[in-house]
Amino acid sequence: MDIREATREDFERIWPIFKEVAQAGDTYAYPRDIGKDEAARLWMDAPRKTYVCEADGRLLGTYYLKTNQPGPGAHVCNCGYMVASNARGRGAATAMCEHSQEQARRLGYRAMQFNFVAASNETAVRLWTRLGFATVGRLPGAFLHPSRGYVDALVMYKTLAP
Amino acid sequence: MDIREATREDFERIWPIFKEVAQAGDTYAYPRDIGKDEAARLWMDAPRKTYVCEADGRLLGTYYLKTNQPGPGAHVCNCGYMVASNARGRGAATAMCEHSQEQARRLGYRAMQFNFVAASNETAVRLWTRLGFATVGRLPGAFLHPSRGYVDALVMYKTLAP
Numbered sequence: 001m002d003i004r005e006a007t008r009e010d011f012e013r014i015w016p017i018f019k020e021v022a023q024a025g026d027t028y029a030y031p032r033d034i035g036k037d038e039a040a041r042l043w044m045d046a047p048r049k050t051y052v053c054e055a056d057g058r059l060l061g062t063y064y065l066k067t068n069q070p071g072p073g074a075h076v077c078n079c080g081y082m083v084a085s086n087a088r089g090r091g092a093a094t095a096m097c098e099h100s101q102e103q104a105r106r107l108g109y110r111a112m113q114f115n116f117v118a119a120s121n122e123t124a125v126r127l128w129t130r131l132g133f134a135t136v137g138r139l140p141g142a143f144l145h146p147s148r149g150y151v152d153a154l155v156m157y158k159t160l161a162p
Numbered sequence: 163m164d165i166r167e168a169t170r171e172d173f174e175r176i177w178p179i180f181k182e183v184a185q186a187g188d189t190y191a192y193p194r195d196i197g198k199d200e201a202a203r204l205w206m207d208a209p210r211k212t213y214v215c216e217a218d219g220r221l222l223g224t225y226y227l228k229t230n231q232p233g234p235g236a237h238v239c240n241c242g243y244m245v246a247s248n249a250r251g252r253g254a255a256t257a258m259c260e261h262s263q264e265q266a267r268r269l270g271y272r273a274m275q276f277n278f279v280a281a282s283n284e285t286a287v288r289l290w291t292r293l294g295f296a297t298v299g300r301l302p303g304a305f306l307h308p309s310r311g312y313v314d315a316l317v318m319y320k321t322l323a324p
Contacts, residue, residue, distance in 0.1 A: 029231035069191035072306045137299020137317045144234045155299045
């Protein structure tokens, strides 16, 4: 498994993963009918860095890293990770999260924050917890899940050792 | 005291307030040296609505209202309020926060969230608490205060009665 910075050309292979995740509507705060251009803007242009995770020439997943708040909050970064549905269970999310923490330290960030983790996304919550993230906030009913209705969203946070 | 939607022309009078607040660096996550055009983009263009609070023809304060997260989070709004330093203690913040909750309900939002309240900003924390906001999250050391160093940032949240 190899993780490297994404190029603009990679977006052709990122888009099917993004589309699948957004359409499911149960993990990310993106419109379910988001278009390709807007997705490219959010995933490739707005972040500070975007990465892809590959194995045997195949794209397993992707993540972005960005500054979570400007000015007095600029020492904390935010990341988002997506794994192709047919590539789950191979450790891509773990590998990308660990990679992102290294990159974040290298870029000088002191902490990493996830702003909006659906509490119903138990796989993700368990994984981030195992990787050292603490649940530091709970937003009551802030996430409208497509089948469960309003569920809480969690704020998760990890201070990065220098 | 009168609160109304801001026009683009109002920004000439908003900018001195914005600049003063950003330069102080102790409340908002904006770069302290932010320029006028970027401020206009963030305060006038990016939000869904921007308002001004006036008395006797003078601008006391301003606030914006926006959707905090798209898609599954789009029923929760976010607001930010600024009061001119020489207009403090007249209840402008309270009036704007109450006004914003009415506007939010009218626009169909079910909750209001403040993402990044410096815990050192005790006046604000006390005020939002009095106005019904709960502290639902605490981000350790997420706010770099100009004199106190790294202080916690709070996430505050209020469910709006329909």
